[in-house]
Amino acid sequence: MALLLAGNAFAQNVKVQDCKKIISPTKRLACFDNQQKSAEEEKIRKAAEEDQKRKADEEQKKKAEFVSAARACLSAIRKLEARVSVGISYRDYYAPLADTKFEVESFVRGGSGAYNKEFTEHVSKALSHYQMAGSVWGLKFAGRSINSDMAITPEVLSMYPQAASYTRMIGRFQVIEYDKILSVIWTEAGKENSEAEKALAISAN
Numbered sequence: 001m002a003l004l005l006a007g008n009a010f011a012q013n014v015k016v017q018d019c020k021k022i023i024s025p026t027k028r029l030a031c032f033d034n035q036q037k038s039a040e041e042e043k044i045r046k047a048a049e050e051d052q053k054r055k056a057d058e059e060q061k062k063k064a065e066f067v068s069a070a071r072a073c074l075s076a077i078r079k080l081e082a083r084v085s086v087g088i089s090y091r092d093y094y095a096p097l098a099d100t101k102f103e104v105e106s107f108v109r110g111g112s113g114a115y116n117k118e119f120t121e122h123v124s125k126a127l128s129h130y131q132m133a134g135s136v137w138g139l140k141f142a143g144r145s146i147n148s149d150m151a152i153t154p155e156v157l158s159m160y161p162q163a164a165s166y167t168r169m170i171g172r173f174q175v176i177e178y179d180k181i182l183s184v185i186w187t188e189a190g191k192e193n194s195e196a197e198k199a200l201a202i203s204a205n
Contacts, residue, residue: 066115067204069107074200076103077126077193084186090137097134101127116203122196129189132159133182140178149175160184 019031080100088096104127107113113120136156140147151173157164166180 062115063203066112067200069110069112070116070119070200070203073103073107073123074193074196076100077123077130077196080130081186081190081193090141093134093137097130100130116199119196119199119203122192122199126189126192126196129185129192133185133189136181136185137178148177150178150181152176152181156181160188162187 019028019035022028022031077100080096083092083096104123108120108124136150139150149170152163152167152175157167157174160181163176163181163184166184167174167176169175
């Protein structure tokens with residue numbers, strides 16, 4: 001390699017030497033013009049390589065920042081999912097939910113979410129499901145007595161069509177057991193968690 005570079009340098013020197021020795025002014029000028037053109041082309045090529053390397057380094061940095069922030073965000077959501085799966089009381093639900101909300105919103109506001117919009121969309125949807133579960137669960141204890149059934153609205157059914165199979169009619173109201181609708185909502189949150197994990201794995205590789 002060193003010999004090749006030395007050979008190229010020597011060849012360039014010979015070209016310069018040859019240009020000076022050319023007797024014809026027109027040909028001598030053309031020789032210098034060609035050398036100048038080659039030097040400019042080489043300069044442009046090196047600048048393009050440096051710019052490409054700079055962009056690659058910036059991309060790698062953004063990727064690393066995203067992966068680090070996304071892992072922390074997903075970890076918070078998975079912890080909430082684990083708490084729900086082993087059983088959690090209504091009273092104990094809101095503290096981990098608040099922690100998860102903080103992590104997800106911090107991730108989004110931090111700007112890392114823009115690197116992988118698919119991941120960001122999934123974790124945001126998962127958080128929405130967990131928040132919906134909290135709102136629905138709160139209705140169970142809203143009255144003087146603990147309610148076992150919830151009057152389900154068309155809006156909720158449109159969001160969670162899977163819940164339709166668990167509903168029944170009481171008078172003119174379509175109702176569903178709170179445990180059933182919460183299970184449906186948390187299942188949807190878990191699906192979003194899994195999709196987010198897949199999106200993160202693709203970005204990390």
